[in-house]
Amino acid sequence: MYWAKLNRSLLLMGVLPLGLAACSSGGGDPARGAELYAKECAACHSLSASTDNAPMHCGLVGRKAGSVPGFPYSEAMRSSGLVWDEQTLDEFLGAPYIVMPGTIMGFPGFSQEADRADVIAYLKQVSVDPQQCAK
Template sequence: MAMLAACGGSDKAADATTATTTAEVTTPAIPEATAPAAAPAADTAATATPAAGVTLASLTGDPVKGEKVFGQCRTCHVVEKGVNRVGPSLWGVVGRQAGSIEGFKYSPANKNSGLTWTDEQLFTYLEAPQQVIKGTYMAFAGLKNPQDRADVIAYLKTKA
């Protein structure tokens, strides 16, 4: 009952119960209410700062973990040679020219990007595809975690 009152419930019985313990419930509730609001901003800043300086060279990709992360990509991509889905096959993607699989309908932006899918280019692209190739058909928002990107690249390198 005291929990309902602390969460904004208006039950009279809960109000009566809370009245006897108002000092106990109210005093801890104020610091708890203000602490979470401040904590995410600090956590976000702490996370964003190191990630901004993280490079692929500073990470070691794990292909086993990368295969698990790649599960997010399987809706549109497979790693079997010659098998396209909504997205092109990613078999042999590392080192390949962007937009180069014959018969696959790429966006003009992707086909004409002039990019080669090096490890570093994939690392950048996988973070925010639409920012790297404006106009790409790829609707995926990206992998924000640098380690996830390194792991996926390590996995893709095993598929060629």
């Protein structure tokens, strides 16, 4: 994957700390991820509906980046070619501005691998939950 190669290059140049270059191995704690999501993500994002500031997260895992209908994504996001899975989420959530220059997401990232793993575990769990993602 392009982003993984970019991260390795940035790591070798000393731009990324070692913890950001490693991909989440999964197995995060979704309960802790829910707390982190509420604290760090929910000010802009909603699970079930896009807001003026951010696209919805229901159905995120497995979705092509920049593809929620009606949301005005940055050109960087629309043309990224990414599909959100554990690896791409881990990379992006670790350093959004480095992984995707031009993103308009106003969040610097989760520097701790455990935080990313927990948020990803939460997103994997709720993004397909019909109670959370009722249409």
